Amino acid sequence: MRARRLLRRVTAGIPEDRNPVTHVTELPEREAGFAEWPDWVPAEVARAARASGVERPWTHQVEAASLIRAGRHVVIATGTASGKSLGYQLPVLAGLAEDPKAGALYLAPTKALGADQLRSVSSMDPGGVRPAAYDGDTPMAERDWVRAHARWVFTNPDMLHRGILPAHGRWARLFRRLTHVVVDECHSYRGVFGSHVALLLRRLRRVARHYGSDPVFVLASATTAAPDEFATRLSGVDCTPVLADASPRGARTVALWEPPLLEESAGENGAPVRRSAGAEAARILAELVIEGARSLAFVRSRRGAELTALGARRILSEVDSSLPDMVAAYRGGFLPEERRELEAALLSGELLGAATTNALELGVDIAGLDAVVLAGYPGTLASFWQQAGRAGRAGDGALVVFVARDDPLDTYLVHHPAAVLDRPVETAVLDPANPYVLAPQLACAAAELPLTAAELETFGGASARAVLDSLVADKVLRRRASGWYWTRRDRPQAEVDIRGSGGEQVAVVEAETSRMLGTVDATSACSTVHTGAVYLHQGSSYVVDELDLEAGLALVHAEAPEWTTSAREVVDISVLGTQREEVFGGVRTCLGEVAVTSQVVGYLRKLPSGEVLDQVPLDLPEQRLHTRAVWYTVSEELLREDTSSASRKGRAPGGTGLVPARIPGALHAAEHAAIGLLPLFATCDRWDIGGVSTALHEDTGEATVFVHDGHPGGAGFADRGYAALVPWLAATREAIVSCECPAGCPSCVQSPKCGNGNDPLDKAGAVVVLDIVLGAVRQHEGRHDHLMVNHAAERPTASNS
Numbered sequence: 001m002r003a004r005r006l007l008r009r010v011t012a013g014i015p016e017d018r019n020p021v022t023h024v025t026e027l028p029e030r031e032a033g034f035a036e037w038p039d040w041v042p043a044e045v046a047r048a049a050r051a052s053g054v055e056r057p058w059t060h061q062v063e064a065a066s067l068i069r070a071g072r073h074v075v076i077a078t079g080t081a082s083g084k085s086l087g088y089q090l091p092v093l094a095g096l097a098e099d100p101k102a103g104a105l106y107l108a109p110t111k112a113l114g115a116d117q118l119r120s121v122s123s124m125d126p127g128g129v130r131p132a133a134y135d136g137d138t139p140m141a142e143r144d145w146v147r148a149h150a151r152w153v154f155t156n157p158d159m160l161h162r163g164i165l166p167a168h169g170r171w172a173r174l175f176r177r178l179t180h181v182v183v184d185e186c187h188s189y190r191g192v193f194g195s196h197v198a199l200l201l202r203r204l205r206r207v208a209r210h211y212g213s214d215p216v217f218v219l220a221s222a223t224t225a226a227p228d229e230f231a232t233r234l235s236g237v238d239c240t241p242v243l244a245d246a247s248p249r250g251a252r253t254v255a256l257w258e259p260p261l262l263e264e265s266a267g268e269n270g271a272p273v274r275r276s277a278g279a280e281a282a283r284i285l286a287e288l289v290i291e292g293a294r295s296l297a298f299v300r301s302r303r304g305a306e307l308t309a310l311g312a313r314r315i316l317s318e319v320d321s322s323l324p325d326m327v328a329a330y331r332g333g334f335l336p337e338e339r340r341e342l343e344a345a346l347l348s349g350e351l352l353g354a355a356t357t358n359a360l361e362l363g364v365d366i367a368g369l370d371a372v373v374l375a376g377y378p379g380t381l382a383s384f385w386q387q388a389g390r391a392g393r394a395g396d397g398a399l400v401v402f403v404a405r406d407d408p409l410d411t412y413l414v415h416h417p418a419a420v421l422d423r424p425v426e427t428a429v430l431d432p433a434n435p436y437v438l439a440p441q442l443a444c445a446a447a448e449l450p451l452t453a454a455e456l457e458t459f460g461g462a463s464a465r466a467v468l469d470s471l472v473a474d475k476v477l478r479r480r481a482s483g484w485y486w487t488r489r490d491r492p493q494a495e496v497d498i499r500g501s502g503g504e505q506v507a508v509v510e511a512e513t514s515r516m517l518g519t520v521d522a523t524s525a526c527s528t529v530h531t532g533a534v535y536l537h538q539g540s541s542y543v544v545d546e547l548d549l550e551a552g553l554a555l556v557h558a559e560a561p562e563w564t565t566s567a568r569e570v571v572d573i574s575v576l577g578t579q580r581e582e583v584f585g586g587v588r589t590c591l592g593e594v595a596v597t598s599q600v601v602g603y604l605r606k607l608p609s610g611e612v613l614d615q616v617p618l619d620l621p622e623q624r625l626h627t628r629a630v631w632y633t634v635s636e637e638l639l640r641e642d643t644s645s646a647s648r649k650g651r652a653p654g655g656t657g658l659v660p661a662r663i664p665g666a667l668h669a670a671e672h673a674a675i676g677l678l679p680l681f682a683t684c685d686r687w688d689i690g691g692v693s694t695a696l697h698e699d700t701g702e703a704t705v706f707v708h709d710g711h712p713g714g715a716g717f718a719d720r721g722y723a724a725l726v727p728w729l730a731a732t733r734e735a736i737v738s739c740e741c742p743a744g745c746p747s748c749v750q751s752p753k754c755g756n757g758n759d760p761l762d763k764a765g766a767v768v769v770l771d772i773v774l775g776a777v778r779q780h781e782g783r784h785d786h787l788m789v790n791h792a793a794e795r796p797t798a799s800n801s
């Protein structure tokens with residue numbers, strides 16, 4: 001009732017024919033399932049848990065704890081704020097209490113989350129556990145103490161990779177009896193980073209084994225599909241899933257919301273633009289605050305969060321001068337104290353609304369809010385539910401509003417509620433067999449301890465073998481009878497950036513302070529840190545003054561202009577090898593290795609409203625990328641004559657095929673929309689992938705649409721696209737058809753990074769192309785007369801130079 005009332009409030013005054021709500025659904029309440037404290041839990045631990053408000057554990061916590069206690073590797077994949085932490089804290093603390101020599105490791109993707117967990121464990125320490133952080137912020141003086149005394153070390157993958165494993169001898173005390181390794185928020189390890197972390201965990205296991213221990217792995221994850229498969233792939237050990245969530249949850253009403261197209265057309269090529277999701281979120285937040293509802297709005301960037309809070313405050317100031325102070329932007333760079341304050345203020349009702357970046361999604365203990373607004377799809381369903389999960393107190397209904405941004409994926413989702421509401425959360429994609437990841441990781445492993453043939457299976461068997469051969473050929477490693485040896489005095493770890501591709505890096509440095517903000521892959525530097533680019537780092541905004549590719553340096557200064565920038569690239573692609581190929585009459589679908597040549601030719605400056613200010617030309621060198629792609633080709637006959645009955649029903653004028661002049665624009669539009677929709681199937685960001693379309697490709701000899709991974713060697717995205725080709729292209733078609741703009745806009749077929757200025761683009765033609773492809777695939781699949789070719793599955797190996 002309350003949620004419905006809130007929804008009426010936020011839509012009040014909007015004329016029915018302009019109602020932005022495309023769908024409303026109710027998610028029922030769930031009652032808590034309690035269990036007793038297992039008798040092996042130390043009394044001090046249970047007492048501390050009670051003091052923190054946990055009277056009795058929930059059943060899934062005891063299920064997880066008991067499995068871990070019994071020595072099973074476990075993945076706990078239950079909802080937001082379902083108390084996953086207690087599930088592993090109980091057995092780990094019990095184990096440490098019983099064996100004064102035992103030690104444990106905890107890994108979090110962010111330092112802030114590690115700090116939170118450390119605080120929680122410290123308050124429960126039954127004595128002698130001495131939990132401590134070991135991350136980039138740990139003062140040098142404390143590091144020795146941690147190595148010598150801490151029995152539960154809280155760190156992150158970066159520190160494990162650079163600080164702990166390379167110096168394992170100094171950590172011998174911990175490794176000798178390492179009983180548990182906790183990998184928190186493991187769903188965030190995806191793509192190239194995830195592939196690195198997967199291999200890093202294998203390195204960790206082998207070092208532990210070297211010292212005689214075989215730790216139990218505990219992975220905590222947001223709810224995902226097949227979490228056991230993912231956890232097993234990530235950790236390299238068989239994980240038992242704990243899925244039955246017994247934490248209580250209030251009823252929720254979820255509304256999907258599409259901002260209206262604005263009257264004036266200010267977009268590229270005169271395309272219409274929608275009211276921005278941030279502006280819409282500000283309005284909704286203000287209405288919720290007027291209703292007295294405790295609300296959180298998730299916005300993409302820190303600046304966006306500030307603008308949304310500001311917008312809401314402005315609206316509120318017109319209603320009552322006391323109201324604006326009830327709204328804040330959450331803008332701490334993940335400082336724990338600031339988050340504590342925000343949590344406390346929101347819980348007490350002192351603050352009613354906050355606009356925050358997606359970053360707040362991890363490791364914040366805020367639950368039971370009256371409303372959550374998501375301005376833009378956060379990229380994965382796991383994140384969507386993590387954010388939406390902040391709303392809903394037992395016994396009282398809460399409202400979740402998902403506001404679409406002007407992008408094909410968001411458009412698709414608000415028009416296809418089942419894709420958000422009824423779909424299992426996706427499995428995170430990672431590919432530990434990527435030679436570009438495997439090569440540096442194997443070099444690190446060999447530098448830690450010589451690699452033996454018996455260990456290769458852990459690192460991927462045949463692919464590891466091939467990569468080792470190339471490392472030996474490059475004289476990075478030496479092969480002896482007993483195994484593979486690192487040859488140099490220096491250590492490889494410092495050179496390997498596990499958050500990047502492992503290739504060369506460009507350092508992003510604040511010129512005034514010489515502070516290094518981060519690094520960017522050399523391959524993506526031209527598009528992300530070119531001169532004039534607005535670069536966001538942990539929600540703060542910087543502008544790039546100079547990109548020096550030779551020096552591997554991008555100099556920036558802090559500035560938050562009112563526009564954002566997006567680079568424009570022209571891309572060319574050649575096929576290096578086809579691994580999978582299916583022929584459906586005149587349509588062929590393929591997966592393989594490609595060489596992508598791209599050149600950033602300029603960038604677009606865009607206001608948050610979507611209005612395009614201008615395009616600034618740039619003169620940058622060509623970049624070459626060796627990666628993986630999925631592609632389809634369509635024969636000329638199919639494109640030109642109309643054989644598919646589906647396309648007669650489609651939007652092609654007159655229901656015929658395409659005249660030759662329309663083909664390039666049709667393929668181009670189909671490619672853009674497909675890039676926009678792949679994240680729905682491959683847990684990637686649209687910036688992680690790219691595409692090329694051409695009416696005649698010299699390698700395929702036909703009209704071809706390619707979608708490729710944006711990382712050297714690929715991160716598994718193209719493979720996932722190939723595996724889900726039909727649902728992916730069907731969703732792409734739906735996204736285009738759902739958008740009511742006349743001839744293409746950012747919500748359907750325009751791409752923010754198109755180097756050809758989104759020209760030519762033929763929206764209706766794209767539907768014809770997709771109908772032809774889908775029609776051919778379905779027709780031949782149904783008749784089982786299509787041809788499947790499995791080319792040699794071998795991947796060319798990459799050298800680690």
Ligand SMILES: Nc1ncnc2c1ncn2[C@@H]1O[C@H](COP(=O)(O)OP(=O)(O)OP(=O)(O)O)[C@@H](O)[C@H]1O
Nearest residue numbers: 054056057058079080081082083084085086363365
């Ligand atoms: N059995 C319980 N009874 C009551 N409250 C509990 C219980 N277990 C945990 N909690 C509380 O629930 C909140 C969320 O717990 P926790 O942060 O461990 O959840 P989580 O599943 O790790 O959350 P996230 O989705 O953010 O990863 C905490 O405030 C915790 O104290």
